[in-house]
Amino acid sequence: MEYEAVIGMEVHVELNTASKMFCSCSTRFHAPPNTNVCPICLGMPGVLPVMNKRAVEFAVAAGLALNCTIARWSKMDRKNYFYPDLAKNYQISQYDLPLCHDGCIQITVNGETKRIGITRAHLEEDTARNTHTLGGGVSGIDFNRSGVPLLEIVTEPDISSADEAFAYLTQLKRILQYLEVSDCNMEEGSLRAEANVSIRPAGAKEFGVKTEVKNVASFSGVQKAIEFEIARQRQLLDEGGTILQETRGWDADRGITVSQRSKESAHDYRYFPEPDLVPLAVDEAWEAKIRETLPELPRARWTRLQEEYGLSAYDADVLTASRGMADYFEITVKAGAAAKPAANWIMGDLQALLVKTGVAIETCKVSSGELAAMIRLIDDGTISGKIAKDVLLEMFETGKSAKSIVEARGLVQISDENELTKVVASVVAANPGPVDDFRNGKEKALGFLVGQVMKATKGKANPKLVNDILMKALER
Amino acid sequence: MSREWYRLTAHELRDAVRSGETTAAEVTQSFLNRIKAVDGKVQAYTDVWEDHALRQAEKVDAKLKRGEDAGPLAGVPVGVKDVFCTKVGTTTCCSKILKGYRSPFDATIIEKLDAAGGIFLGKLNMDEFAMGSSTENSAVQITHNPWNLACVPGGSSGGSAAAIAADECAIALGSDTGGSIRQPAACCGCVGLKPTYGRVSRYGLVAFASSLDQVGPFTKDMKDMALALNVLCGLDPRDSTSSDTPVPDFTRALRDDVSDITVGLPKEYFTDALGGDVRTRVEAAVNVLKGLGAKVIDVSLPHTDYAIAVYYIICTAEASANLARFDGVRYGYRSPNVTDVRDMYVNSKTEAFGPEVRRRIMLGTYVLSSGYYDAYYLKAQKVRTLIRQDFQKAFEKCDVILTPTSPTPAFKLGEKTADPLEMYLSDIYTISVNLASIPGMSMPCGLTESGLPVGLQILGKPFDEETVLRVGYTYEQHRNLEMGVPPIA
DSSP, X not given: OOEEEEEEEEEEEEOOOSBOSSSSOXXXXXXXXXXXXXXXXXXXXXXXXXXXHHHHHHHHHHHHHTTOEEOSEEXXXXXXXXXXXXXXXXXXXXXXXXXXXXXXXXXXXXXXXXXXXEEEEEEEEOOOEEEOOSSTTXXXXXXXXXXXXXXXXXXXXXXXXXXXXXHHHHHHHHHHHHHTSOOOOTTTTSEEEEEEEEEEETTOSSOOOOEEEEOOOSHHHHHHHHHHHHHHHHHHHHTTOOOOOEEEEEETTTTEEEEEEEGGGOOOOOOEEOTXXXXXXXXXXXXXXXXXXXXXXXXXXXHHHHHHHOOOHHHHHHHTSSHHHHHHHHHHHHTTOOXXXXXXXXXXXXXXXXXXXXXXGGGOSXXXXXXXXXXXXXXXXXXOHHHHHHHHHHHHHHOOOHHHHHHHTTOOOBOOHHHHHHHHHHHHHHOHHHHHHHHTTOTXXXXXXXXXXXXXXXXXXXXXXXXXXXHHHHHO | OOOOGGGSOHHXXXXXXXXXXXXXXXXXXXXXXXXXXXXXXXXXXXXXXXXXXXXXXXXXXXXXXXXXXXXXXTTOEEEEETXXXXXXXXXXXXXXXXXXXXXXXXXXXXXXXHHTTOEEEEEEOOSGGGOOSSSTTOSSOOOOBTTBTTBOOOSSSHHHHHHHHTTSOSEEEEEESSSTTHHHHHHHTOEEEEOOTTSBOOTXXXXXXXXXXXXXXXXXXXXXXXXXXXXXXXXXXXXXXXXXXXXXXXXXXXXSOOTTOEEEEETXXXXXXXXXXXXXXXXXXXXXXXXXXXXXXXXXXXXXXXXXXXXXXXXXXXXXXXXXXXXXXXXXXXXXXXXXXHHHHHHHHHHHSOHHHHHHHHHHHHHHSTTTTXXXXXXXXXXXXXXXXXXXXXXTTOSEEXXXXXXXXXXXXXXXXXXXXXXXXXXXTXXXXXHTTOOEEEEEEXXXXXXXXXXXXXXXXXXXXXXXXXXXXXXXXXXXXXXXXXXXO
């Protein structure tokens, strides 16, 4: 039978406020265990929470970027369950009145654009972190994470494939990073994604039974886990089996999902309004003020880069992967580089160097102005594109200007026809075999001869001129 | 030869210390001696901070010697209900689960009283986690009523009320979730006031029911009450539910005049069920005010009958979450009989919480459970709104509402411990006040034939403690009562 998949995503992101949601403790990630703690985030008797205003502003900014309606009036609720990583044995969260609701984002997969509805985005506090690797039968709890503000973003079941889920996560992460409200670092746990996956006969109206896929450590992991889960459910149905509503963990090593908890043992969280906090009121003025702070969002920038600079959809996508890279590109162009070469250099050689060294584009030693200057040296024939690769490497390592490197290393391109004609003549004379080959129709031999000229000039020869002169010499 | 300073009121002590007539150290020593003499019988204190109190007194004396302002309560000895977090000593809520627990911080009101020159004498007994009306639910000890040692002091702040009545401190701190300040104040013949919800910071008050809990003082007279409120009230950035309503100088409300006051008597409270000495003493008090020119009218609080049911749904729901943190993981009692995490939770709580606390946690868990939430918790919240509206409507016609504080005077120790419902009815006149978040005060209005104090409850509009104080003060000036002193004295 033909099936279609119905997928909804739940994503938790840690908001990168300086302090926690209800106390003034730092949210810094790599601190030694239990050093960013106080009576409030440890749930000591007698403490009270006080809402972090920045966390609300970050959540509203995210909600606006996700095209959500911001609730004029919402509230916090207590979600009750017992677990050692939960200091108060209740989590302060939002139940029936989320801060942000009814939004959407656009994704593009294989050239097709699709709207993914956002059901809600609500604020809650993170839990502590349990460690069971201390040995000696001892479990440790690190409360540094306890009380870090979280935004939980829930989609409508609008996602139909693993690829769409991947695109959704990529786009969501991009938006949140543009807003600078979260690091969205899955390895450090500042972004956690869960997928609700079900399948149904193609065209059917009713939903199938869903499973909740957890424990995924990367976007590609989410993609693989969903692919596996769809295939598993399909096979199960084809074999006449039934799908159980359950939570399944992704086992990345084995590439399968494993049953963790069935619906029957699901918690009754006994939600009720948090009496220690006053209702959350975001009036129009405050919302407008937050809206003013929003940067141009990735989707809008993606469209604009194509229109304004004539870039391909692909190039615009790569360049808008981060706000830093898009900024870098635009400043490079403003500094006088043509758009297409600027895009190519940034997406190609520079990006490769950044990935290799782990340096962020914002902190790399090659300023966008200097990259533009380098591209201009290629344009005006001072250096060849091939030489420029070496120049960029040195710029990246030392932070020196392209011009000073070219001058210091004598890399100025040889465009003197007389000089090049002499070199070509000696190469032709020294390589009678390849010359004959070419004249006998072996086009490949030309490349060899060009290479010999470049070798003789230490790569400085103007490649176009070399080609022209060599062709003339060979025609004789 | 030192005087019996412990007999004086807070304002008398403050004046004597400031004027140099005595020292904070001498006053403190006088109270410490008094505690040694009588607390063996009363058992109000669970912990006496002798050294700390004397050190604090020395600091106050040193300040005065240097000519500095030592604060509006300079040298005034204060007793602290064990529900407040204090860096000194332990903070146990008189529960086995917090036995030996030391708080890393002081409650906001402790900081305020310290800055005002108050001297902390120690911690006072209470019903475990403030759940009870007789202080018999304390896991530490039984407190006896100074007026009759065979009787309860009321609760949950029974230690605080008894300590004031027995002259073991000049101001005592209490908390009131459903009557826990006013009912013991009535039982022990002292003044106890629960301010408007939000008037006093709850930071450092170990929570029982967050939307109902409020902090308040016990004093010997109205002037001390005004002084104490001046220190305690005000916005606290650490408590989001505390109010930014401006705090007046409450001593200016102490005016001997009720000629422009309308007193409301809720007919639902003065039913045939209210009889005996309590009724006659309260009616006599109403007549005193009437004689001074107050207008007295009947008002109606039609949803009164539902108050106890609503209260025991809301307070237990909130308590079930507030007390969840006592799990043996980070602090407090942990059962030694444990093989896994679930055992640790279940056994620690079962072994260390008393029966009333366990009962309320179970009730609260039940009313919040899926399938029951709408029928219990949600409905209770709606009725709470109706009760609040009852008071709003009544206060359109009157300035204060007068009621008995409790339907009976202090009862015998052990008399109601077997019947929780009977115990809950002790708070029938006080509970609605917390549900409506309004201020309420109990002050003595005479003794029964058997020599037990009767409490008059004065209720005010939200944030209008001033009118409550004014009516109480006027009554105090004219009540012509010889309360005498408790036999313990």
